[in-house]
Amino acid sequence: MSFILDRNEDVLLVDVEGQLVVTNRQEFKQAVLDAVEQGARTVVVDFTRSGYIDSSGLGALVSLSKRVRDAGGDLRLAGLNEDLRTLFELTRLDQLFPLYPTRADALAAR
């Protein structure tokens, strides 16, 4: 898995490519936390180019959601395909994260 961070003032866009799983969730989480520490408040994670997510990846997102909220911001997810959306629905985590069809929708939301 690789991810690209694009920071513009207080907005952080994270483009995930590949699987968000046990091998890489810590690196992903730390990268986002570092950006939040430096002032990012709106965090959009774009899964358009990603594969599957395991419970470690979901856990990292849950943890990040709380940390971003505690910093006064919010974490938004975008670009989930039908399988990923099903995963979030099965785990009820679609109730925790705002889910958007595209990164543009996520960035535009208030």
Next chain:
Amino acid sequence: MTGSAAQRPATDAPTPITRRWALASDVTLIEPVVETIVALCTGAGFSARHCHLNVPVAITEALANAMLRGNRGDRSRSVQVRVELDTQSLRVEVTDEGGGFDLSGLQQSPAEADWFEREDGRGVFLMRTLMDRVESAGPDADSGHCIRLILHRTS
């Protein structure tokens, strides 16, 4: 890491495909094994949903659990993986060297109070939700602790 595949004889009845791996407890070894199993399922006619979600996520959970929980992340401890696949079902057995746990007593559910707060503790839920059957066996001196995952192609 080792693997082997059974040869299919020239009969009308399809022979199950069997693969085995012996893995060190290194989570970086998980993804290639999962990819191989997914490829086998694709070839056997499992649905796209099974191949893109159920199989890779559930097997990743089982292997990670075996390595990190069962073997406590000790790279000197091994995880044995056995896959049996035919036109009707996928059967995966993951065996670690740990003391095991009572799977029936480990209930994870979105109804739990801290489900939306905690970072860990969704792996067993995912295995149970994405597979048709999840069973545990052992531990015993000969075979360690085994988790068995079964998915029917038509489910």
